Amino acid sequence: MHLLTDAIVLATRAHGEHGLVARALTRDDGVQPGYVRGGRSRRLRPVLQPGNTIRGEWRARTAEQLPALTVEPLHSRSVLHAEPLPAAGIAWVTALTAIALPEAQPYPRLHDGLDAVLSAIEAAPAARGWAGTLVRYELLLLAELGFGLDLSGCVVTGTTGDLTFVSPKSGGAVSRVGAAGYERQLFPLPAFLIDGGQPDGGDLLAGLAITGHFLTRDILTDRRAEPLAARERLVDRLKRAVA
Structure with a gap:
């Protein structure tokens, strides 16, 4: 899997010591989850707030694997x-x-x-x-x-x-x-x-x-x-x- 597109951040949850799993809504590919390495860092935490628009790149070797997600901020509503x-x-x-x-x-x-x-x-x-x-x-x-x-x-008349x-x-x-x-x-x-x-x-x-x-x-x-x-x-x- 390889997907590069803009998306609206919907939700995040902690995963591991420093990462998180983000769910984001794309226009043409629906809701896409992805693991963001270092997503809980001071640099990325504001980028991944719900409501923000990002450019995301999702990569996975198989359809069953949780994709790795890298993000670029496009529009912040933080x-x-x-x-x-x-x-x-x-x-x-x-x-x-x-x-x-x-x-x-x-x-x-x-x-x-x-x-x-x-x-x-x-x-x-x-x-x-x-x-x-x-x-x-x-x-x-x-x-x-x-x-x-x-x-x-x-519905009556x-x-x-x-x-x-x-x-x-x-x-x-x-x-x-x-x-x-x-x-x-x-x-x-x-x-x-x-x-x-x-x-x-x-x-x-x-x-x-x-x-x-x-x-x-x-x-x-x-x-x-x-x-x-x-x-x-x-x-x-x-x-x-x-x-």
């Missing part, structure tokens, strides 16, 4: 890790991607979507400037993994107008008429998930409630549920930030 809210956003979105995606399967739309979220956090550290983009990325990840929500029309709720069972939109009598059993559907734009505080939290439900139910199950603690910390911070 400074954002010193700010609690942006740091929480980066920690969650990279951890989600790292654990949800299988290795070596290309997801170019998710690569571009993740880059968009990280760029939005970098451009507008205030949550109102990027949190809506993060919710849309969660929806995109659900869709790319086969668990997409259908917000194109009402078939109409496409006045969509105001989401079914927690089917993931389909429900109109006001279709929801009559069952409103308390449904998620409110925030307008920005259909119309675009940046949500206000109430709509943002409604969007997070929807994506959180389906991520927990369909993707982050059993051993993969560990990143949910990072999401809970992020949601708590967002509640305070948009209050």
Whole structure:
């Protein structure tokens, strides 16, 4: 195996006395793990922070062998890790991607979507400037993994107008008429998930409630549920930030 490409660092774990194993998302080759010799050194540790963009070179003699990875920094977002809210956003979105995606399967739309979220956090550290983009990325990840929500029309009446709720069972939109009598059993559907734009505080939290439900139910199950603690910390911070 020999791969030379740009990638977004998703996660790292210590390996041996000085090295670490990094997982990074490439656009055309999916998630790629690699052993970085000296990865815990003062020089390389900042380069391998989640959210940074690197140029990586992976080499392995066999397909079964963990590749050796050498890295070159391309774009650092390390400074954002010193700010609690942006740091929480980066920690969650990279951890989600790292654990949800299988290795070596290309997801170019998710690569571009993740880059968009990280760029939005970098451009507008205030949550109102990027949190809506993060919710849309969660929806995109659900869709790319086969668990997409259908917000194109009402699952009860078939109409496409006045969509105001989401079914927690089917993931389909429900109109006001279709929801009559069952409103308390449904998620409110925030307008920005259909119309675009940046949500206000109430709509943002409604969007997070929807994506959180389906991520927990369909993707982050059993051993993969560990990143949910990072999401809970992020949601708590967002509640305070948009209050």
